[in-house]
Amino acid sequence: MDIGAILTGEAADASVGESIYRLAAKLFPICRSLTGPGVRETLGLLQKIVPLELRRVPTGTPILDWTAPKEWTIRDAWVKNAAGERVIDFRASNLHVMGYSVPVHRTMPLAELKRHVFSLPDHPNLIPYRTGYYAATWGFCVSQEVLDALPEGDYEVMIDSSLDDGELVYGEYLHKGRSEDEFLLTTHCCHPSMANDNCSGLALLTHLAAEISRMETRLSYRFLWLPGTIGAIAWLAANDAHAGRIRHGLVVSGVGDPGGPTYKRTRRGDAPIDRAMVHLLRHAAGKPEVIEFSPYGYDERQFNTPGYKLDVGLIQRSRFGSYPQYHTSADNLDFIAPESLADSYRLIVDAIGLIETNSAYLNTLPKGEPQLGKRGLYDKIGGDPDTYGSRMALLWLLNLSDGEHTLLDIAERSGLPYATVARTARMLEAEGLLRALAAAG
Helix, strand or coil: CCCCHHCCCCCCCCHHHHHHHHHHHHHHHCCCCCCCHHHHHHHHHHHHHCCCCEEEECCEEEEEEEEECCEEEEEEEECCCCCCCCCEEEECCHHEECCCCCCEEEEEEHHHCCCEECCCCCCCCCCCEEEEECCCCCEEEEEEEEHHCCCCEEEEEEEEEEEECCCCEEEEEEEECCCCCCEEEEEECCCCHHHHHHHHHHHHHHHHHHHHHCCCCCEEEEEEECCCCCHHHHHHHHCCCCHHHEEEEEEECCCCCCCCCEEEEECCCCHHHHHHHHHHCCCCCCCEECCCCCCCCCCHHHCCCCCCCEEEEEEEECCCCCCCCEECCCCCCCCCCCHHHHHHHHHHHHHHHHHHHHHEECCCCCCCCCCCCCCCHHCCCCCCCCCCHHHHHHHHHHCCEEEEEEEHCCCCCHHHCHHHHHHHHHHHHHHHEEEEEECCC
């Protein structure tokens, strides 16, 4: 399939959301963290769909200003009351244990236990998600309702975990296009059972990589499935010499909930990917929002650091941290929906299609308007659901196709959707009225 199929919607049929949702549901039960068996299990599942390569960074390896951490393995964890009953149980929810907890097996009074327990008083029925990545500590996460119901007394506490020399692992897949210039698409793979943040991103990006692997493209496409922060830094450290090939990029996170969509700009603010996403959101359904860059968030902040200045934005639905389900047990499979996943997928492939096809054109009959009626062009767009838009696109394209304006320039100035302008340009090109120049960006 040619990349042009993306723009026309042929690559995103009605079942795409269901397919992404099913994969997210398979990923949901896996207990992931920065390192360890859960990450390998996740990437191994994705390898059955996309021929991604596993990159392994041994513990202790210097990576820029960081060091590859010890590998964390969690086997079981619980808190038992005096009757020997598990009142907090890792087997019931992998959120019950703070990520990277060191091993512990002790008996302690309730007051001491509470110093190691996290809850959400404002959301008393939810379990929070907490980590202790770079501190030798331990903890449990419970709902406030469970915590309040614990009577005074002694409790046996056990976390069967280990922190050993091992490896940091991430997944990488490169689809080679005609150009060495790259479009980067990345998502994080370090969160445990949370459907939106980020089984949705893992599943969507895997589905997209599988689709693009079967296409001919102008750009090359690099996909990364990374543990948050440390994974992006590890990739940058290993690819310092040619990271500059990345011309456009999107971090994909939280793309399954019903809100948004939301786009966070690059550090540069007016990069081609910024213009593309802003234009697409201007014509998007829902409650689209564009937010400015800040050095806080997901891995876009690593790619936008001043030593790299890579034009990588962030696409999500509801803005991270802005919804009550964020980083809690309520971020479950009921919180995401196939319709939202399909809409996110459509938005991302539209961005890819725009970047791939954003050419400048030359009007081959630039002196006066060519006669469109005798060429049957008005008849050809008569069945178009946006007949008025297509007719206006004809006129805008003929007027601004002087070799200096790209299709996106014309779409922005006319207020028309890029897809309408691009589709009409292809029709004019077929009639010999436009001649395509090299794609922009």
